[in-house]
Amino acid sequence: MSENSANQPMIGAIEAGGTKMVCAVGRSWREVRDAEKFVVPTTTPDETMATVMDWFAAQHESTPLAAIGVASFGPIDFATNSIAPSTPKEAWRGVSWRDAITARFDSIAIGFDTDTNAAGLAEWSWGAAQRRRVAVYVTIGTGIGGGLIVDGEPLHGLLHPEFGHMFVPRQRGDEFPGTCPTHGDCLEGLACGLAVNRRWNRTGDQFAPEHAAWELESDYLALAMVNIIMIASPEVIVLGGGVMRVDGLLDKVRVKTRDLVAGYIAKDVLTSKIEAYVVSPGLGSSSGVVGAYALGARADAVAK
Amino acid sequence: MSENSANQPMIGAIEAGGTKMVCAVGRSWREVRDAEKFVVPTTTPDETMATVMDWFAAQHESTPLAAIGVASFGPIDFATNSIAPSTPKEAWRGVSWRDAITARFDSIAIGFDTDTNAAGLAEWSWGAAQRRRVAVYVTIGTGIGGGLIVDGEPLHGLLHPEFGHMFVPRQRGDEFPGTCPTHGDCLEGLACGLAVNRRWNRTGDQFAPEHAAWELESDYLALAMVNIIMIASPEVIVLGGGVMRVDGLLDKVRVKTRDLVAGYIAKDVLTSKIEAYVVSPGLGSSSGVVGAYALGARADAVAK
Numbered sequence: 001m002s003e004n005s006a007n008q009p010m011i012g013a014i015e016a017g018g019t020k021m022v023c024a025v026g027r028s029w030r031e032v033r034d035a036e037k038f039v040v041p042t043t044t045p046d047e048t049m050a051t052v053m054d055w056f057a058a059q060h061e062s063t064p065l066a067a068i069g070v071a072s073f074g075p076i077d078f079a080t081n082s083i084a085p086s087t088p089k090e091a092w093r094g095v096s097w098r099d100a101i102t103a104r105f106d107s108i109a110i111g112f113d114t115d116t117n118a119a120g121l122a123e124w125s126w127g128a129a130q131r132r133r134v135a136v137y138v139t140i141g142t143g144i145g146g147g148l149i150v151d152g153e154p155l156h157g158l159l160h161p162e163f164g165h166m167f168v169p170r171q172r173g174d175e176f177p178g179t180c181p182t183h184g185d186c187l188e189g190l191a192c193g194l195a196v197n198r199r200w201n202r203t204g205d206q207f208a209p210e211h212a213a214w215e216l217e218s219d220y221l222a223l224a225m226v227n228i229i230m231i232a233s234p235e236v237i238v239l240g241g242g243v244m245r246v247d248g249l250l251d252k253v254r255v256k257t258r259d260l261v262a263g264y265i266a267k268d269v270l271t272s273k274i275e276a277y278v279v280s281p282g283l284g285s286s287s288g289v290v291g292a293y294a295l296g297a298r299a300d301a302v303a304k
Numbered sequence: 305m306s307e308n309s310a311n312q313p314m315i316g317a318i319e320a321g322g323t324k325m326v327c328a329v330g331r332s333w334r335e336v337r338d339a340e341k342f343v344v345p346t347t348t349p350d351e352t353m354a355t356v357m358d359w360f361a362a363q364h365e366s367t368p369l370a371a372i373g374v375a376s377f378g379p380i381d382f383a384t385n386s387i388a389p390s391t392p393k394e395a396w397r398g399v400s401w402r403d404a405i406t407a408r409f410d411s412i413a414i415g416f417d418t419d420t421n422a423a424g425l426a427e428w429s430w431g432a433a434q435r436r437r438v439a440v441y442v443t444i445g446t447g448i449g450g451g452l453i454v455d456g457e458p459l460h461g462l463l464h465p466e467f468g469h470m471f472v473p474r475q476r477g478d479e480f481p482g483t484c485p486t487h488g489d490c491l492e493g494l495a496c497g498l499a500v501n502r503r504w505n506r507t508g509d510q511f512a513p514e515h516a517a518w519e520l521e522s523d524y525l526a527l528a529m530v531n532i533i534m535i536a537s538p539e540v541i542v543l544g545g546g547v548m549r550v551d552g553l554l555d556k557v558r559v560k561t562r563d564l565v566a567g568y569i570a571k572d573v574l575t576s577k578i579e580a581y582v583v584s585p586g587l588g589s590s591s592g593v594v595g596a597y598a599l600g601a602r603a604d605a606v607a608k
Contacts, residue, residue, distance in 0.1 A: 003324065005442065055594055068434070070474065075568075075569065075570075077570075084569075085570050085572045086567060086569065090604075099400060119537075132461075133460065133461055134459060134460075134461030134462070144530050148535070148536070150459065155438060155454065155536070156437065156537070157436075157437055157438030157536065157537035157538050157539050158533070158537050158538060158539045158569065158573070158574070159537050159569055159571065160439070160537055160538070161533060161535055161536065161537050162533075162534040162568075162569070163534060164534070165530070165568055166530065166531040166534040166535060167471075167472055167473050167527050167531060167532045167564070168471055168473065169471050169472065169473050169474055169489075170473055182528070182566050182567070182568045183564070183566060183568065226469070226470065227470040227535065228461070228530050229466075230465065230466040230467060230468070230469045230470040231452070231466075231467060231470060231535040231536055232452070232465065232535055232536055233452075233459065233461035233463050233464055233466070234461050234541050235461050236461045260471070260487070262487060263486070264379075264388060264390050264466075264469055264486045265379065265388075265390065265462065265463050265466070266379075266381075266389050266390045267462055267463065269462070270462070284485065
C-alpha cells in the first residue's frame with residue numbers, strides 16, 4: 001500500500017467487542033492504527049449503536065465515509081449478517097450491524113465479519129502473517145476466539161471458526177470444572193482469562209509470571225496449538241489477547257507445542273524455529289480495529 | 305460432467321495406500337469407479353513402484369494416458385512432492401512419485417496429493433460434499449487421516465491437515481496407552497482401528513455392534529468432530545474408512561457430536577438434522593481412487 005494515502009477513500013472502522021466498541025476512521029491501515037479512538041462501553045444494542053452511529057455520522061459530515069467495516073464479537077450468522085442467537089450476550093441476539101448502518105447512512109459499503117477473522121485479516125495483510133497461504137489468529141482474553149485466513153480470505157464455512165470451544169485433554173490434577181456456560185470444560189472453559197482467574201481465585205493483575213497458573217495455561221494452549229496444526233495446517237499462528245501479555249507465557253506455549261508435535265511434522269518452524277511459528281501480533285493490540293478497516297476497505301473496493 | 309466420456313482424455317489413477325496400491329484408468333470418474341482395479345501390495349518402494357509403473361505402461365501402450373493422479377499415504381512434503389521423512393513407513397521416506405512417473409513416461413501431466421485430500425476432492429466433486437464451501441473428509445481405518453477442501457481446492461498450508469494427530473480428552477476409565485508411535489494417546493493412538501483391536505485384544509471382525517468398544521470409539525470420534533467443527537467450520541463432514549462400517553457407529557457419532565456442540569452453533573445440521581452433517585462417503589470405498597482420477601484430470605486440464 002502506498003504511504004501516501006491522501007487520495008484513498010475514508011473508511012470507518014468498528015471493533016465491536018463484548019465489553020467495548022472501538023471506533024476510528026482513516027484513509028489507510030496506518031491512519032486507523034494511529035488514530036485517536038472513540039471508545040463506547042458495550043451495553044444495550046440500542047444505546048451502544050446510537051452512540052456509535054452518532055459519532056460516525058459526525059465524522060461523515062466532515063469527510064464522507066466510503067465504507068464502514070465492522071469486526072464484531074460472535075458467533076455471527078452470515079446468512080442474516082447478524083449476531084447469532086447462541087451469543088451469551090442475550091440482548092444482542094439477532095442484532096444486525098448492517099441494518100443499523102443502512103438506517104443511518106445512504107449508499108455506504110459495509111464490511112462485516114467476526115472480530116477475530118478481521119484481526120486475522122489485518123495480521124495477514126500488514127502484520128505477522130503476511131502472505132501466508134493458511135494463517136491462524138487466536139486471541140486469549142476474557143474468552144478465546146480465532147480466525148482462519150486461507151489465501152487472503154477469512155474462512156466461512158457452516159459459520160466461522162470458533163477455536164475456543166474445541167476440547168483438549170484435561171491436565172492431571174486440574175479439577176476446575178470450567179467456565180463455559182455451554183460446554184463447561186472446553187478449551188475456553190479451561191483456559192480463557194476468566195477461567196484462569198476463577199481457578200486460582202485471583203485476578204490477572206496479581207499473578208506473577210512464575211505462578212503455577214501459567215504452566216497449566218501453557219499446557220492447555222499448546223494442546224490447542226497442536227489441534228489447530230493437525231486440522232488446519234497453518235503456516236503461522238498469531239497468538240494475541242490480554243492473557244498472552246504475561247511474561248514468558250508465549251515461550252512456554254512455543255516449547256510445549258514443539259514438544260507435543262514431537263517431530264511428526266518435520267518442518268523447521270515446528271522444530272528448531274518454533275519462535276517463527278507461534279508469534280505475537282505484528283499489529284499489537286490494534287489487529288481488531290485495523291481488521292475492521294480492512295473489511296471496510298475491501299467492501300469499498302468490491303462496491304466500486 | 306457429460307455422461308459421454310468417449311472424447312475425454314484417458315487418466316491414470318493410483319490410490320497409494322500403506323498396505324496396497326489400487327490402480328485404474330478411465331476417461332471419467334464413473335469409469336474409474338467402475339473399472340477393474342489393478343491391486344499391488346505395498347512393500348518396498350522399488351518393488352511396488354516397478355509393478356505399478358509396468359501396469360500403467362501397458363495401459364499407456366493401448367491407450368495413451370494424458371495424466372496420472374497419485375493419491376498417496378502421507379505425510380507428504382509438497383515442497384519436494386515426496387513422502388515426508390516422518391512417515392512411519394521407513395523405506396518410503398523421501399520417495400517421490402513424481403520422479404518415478406517421469407522416469408517412465410515422457411510429458412505426462414502428474415497430479416499429486418494425500419490420499420485423504422484426494423478422497424475429499426472426490427467427495428466434493430461427485431460425492432457427499434458436492435459444492436460445499438468448506439468440506440472435510442475423515443477416514444477411520446488402520447490409522448486416522450483426513451482432508452480439508454476449501455472452495456473446491458484441497459488445503460495446503462504448512463503441510464496438509466492430519467486430523468489423526470489432534471488431542472482429545474481421554475474418557476474416564478480408559479487406561480489404554482494409545483498406539484501412536486509418536487504421540488501415544490493422540491486421537492489416532494486412541495481411536496484408529498489398530499487401537500480398537502489392541503485395547504480389546506480382538507480383531508475388528510469379531511466385534512459385535514453392541515460391544516462397549518463402539519461406545520468408547522464414538523465418544524472419541526465425536527470429540528474429534530467437534531474439534532474439526534470449531535477449528536475449520538466445515539459445511540459437511542464425510543466420515544469414511546473401514547471402522548465406520550460397524551453397524552450403528554455413524555449414528556452414535558452423530559448423536560454425540562450434536563450433544564457435545566450443545567446448540568452453541570445454532571444451525572439445523574448441528575441440531576435436528578445432524579444426519580445431514582456427519583455423513584458416509586457418497587462414493588463408498590471408491591473415494592480414494594476416484595480422488596486420484598480427479599487429481600490427474602485437474603493436472604491434465606492445467607497442463608493444456
